[in-house]
Amino acid sequence: MRRLFVAGGAGFIGSNFIRYVMRERPDVAVVNFDALTYAGNPANLADVSDEARYSFVHGNVADAPAVAAAMEGCDAVVNFAAESHVDRSIEDASDFMETNARGAYNVLAAARDLGVEFVLHISTDEVYGPATKDNPRHENDAFKPRSPYAVSKAAGDMMCHAFAETYGLQVVVARPANNVGPYQYPEKAIPLFVTNAIENEPLPVYGEGLQLRDRLYVEDNCRALLLLLERGDKGEAYNIQADNHRPNIDVARTVLDLLDKPYTLIQFVEDRAGHDPCYWMDSSKLRALGWEPQFDFDAAMQETVRWYVEHKDWWRQIKSGDFRAYYERQYGDRLAASRPYAS
Ligand code: NAD
């Protein structure tokens, strides 16, 4: 049996990935190492947590001895652990540097020292900075990260290449686009829009809502990650993009259409500082391994909205806690000065 060390497995993508791997690979055991920050939630894995081949270790990737102790006996590593929200990195990026840069280093160093066979590190399309459809980013292009979050992720990503070159560590870097799907913390745009719409609360769209993001369904991402874990070329990076790009205003309108709610719930609010207008990657390197997304934009949005409608207890519990203080800081003044939607 293969023993997989997963860092950050209690968050959005990590929990979907653990569930996916345990379903697709019955011989794989998983050690989920997670600090359970505000974004980590044991409820995300309630359906697999009783299985004998699943274990949970409460720990912080910034704590090097704890990482090494939990990784002992594992033959592969997947690192999702991160502070992941761009808006929070604009408020204060110190935890981002600690987890996304130092934490990534600690995971790589433990894997090297323990002789782990393979590491899959989860980076992001944001390391490239803005790009366009006519000028998409390829894996060897220069990094031009612009937000504090993206810079902290670029540090972790580049450290992977240093470990491959310097120590011969067998490491692959995945650079996924914007994911959408079940269990995403409702600070992110799509779950925020969906859950606010269900409650007849305003949907705060930044600026004019014209920024473009790909909408990669999380299960398509998990399929790509498992493929890279098993067949990725060591020392290489791979872009993961579904080509489901839409401007944010279209996403807000799609959410409202699916819930049969009026567009007047949309409020245009002060833009994100340094807001990247568009990310666009070329994902032919991954597609050459046989990967294709199975969810187009409409299917991804339908599945996602349906899940949030059917799991109100999950997100209502989150939104009634510390989230309220964050929401007030992030949106209180913005909504007070917002501009209404006009068709
Ligand atoms: P998330 O915020 O939902 O989950 C992050 C998880 O990491 C949580 O379980 C949290 O408790 C854990 N964590 C945070 N700090 C930790 C620490 N110091 N030690 C151990 N665990 C810690 O994030 P996500 O959206 O699931 O993103 C997962 C990874 O994928 C991140 O590395 C992110 O940068 C990357 N990524 C995300 C997206 C996206 O659209 N969500 C797209 C591309 C890349």
Ligand code: DAU
């Ligand atoms: O592209 C990959 C990245 O996708 C990941 O690396 C990040 O971890 C992940 O959080 C996500 O970053 P984004 O900044 O793209 O996601 P977010 O959901 O915060 O924002 C998506 C778009 O919606 C972005 O253009 C900003 C806009 N937005 C966001 C929020 C929270 C709004 O218009 N209103 C909002 O309230």
